[in-house]
Amino acid sequence: MKNETQDKEGGVSRRDFLALSAFATAILAGLGIMAGVFRFFKSDAKYEESRSFKIGKPENFPVGTATKLADKKIFVFSDDNGIFAISCVCTHLGCLVYETETGFQCPCHGSKFNMAGKVVGGPAPRGLPWFEITQDIDGSLVVDTAREVPAGTKNRYS
Template identity: 35%
Template sequence: MPRRDLFYKLTWLAVGGAVVSAAAAAVRMLFPKVFFEPPMKFRAGVPSDYQPGAVSERWKKEWRVWMVRTEKGLFALSATCTHLGCTPVWLEAENRFQCPCHGSAYTPEGINVEGPAPRPLERFRITLDRSGQIVVDKRRVFRQEWGEWNHPESILRL
């Protein structure tokens, strides 16, 4: 076989391989590794599980949510710092949330009062189902700076 024919066949083989690889990559993108989306809703017990003036860390590890009950009602507060996404800790003795990464601090209501955090913590939709169970839906986020903390689903009035 002449060298020119060999080079011609190798070139077309390389082009064909590139086309097949690109097509395989495109098809692979249609089927993600995760075939399900993790749940974003959970049941958080009944209102009597949460004492007035208290912050519950029961759902922090699994859902990154604090349940906070104030005189205004009960709300589900995001346990994600608005600065860089770290997980703040609840300091009961100081009555505030403190981010260990860069020192941002928040009131029990989630308002940023110290450090580089650009805005308050987010709240999640909180409702009661027919059986009286609290349902927290993390798909619906309420931001204070947009005036959404006044939305009826951002707080459960008790």
């Protein structure tokens, strides 16, 4: 005689199989809910590296000097009217420009810029940006490459 709760051929009764299926479904549903809750509380905020950095004290940039800060991809100049920072990233495809007697030149496709960073030749679509310089409370100059200023903006710092 066949037992109602047990299938002799497979060894697992229909009732047990349904109970196991329900249990597995409940576990999967629980994991899905937990994943949703985790995603809900997990922040999607992306933290961008600051584009503002200290470059040192004003006395490090005496009048008449041009300093290339290669790791920061800027030139820092100092003349009689003040200190200013110009990008050394070519506005064409991002190669690093170098100084020439008349301004800057890009080694990649030949763009040329005058001393103010204005395009005077080549494929660059716009001039080299000038960046805001501020002075920190400790006297250090701070360049913010996220904040452009009009070409020709120079300030004196003490």
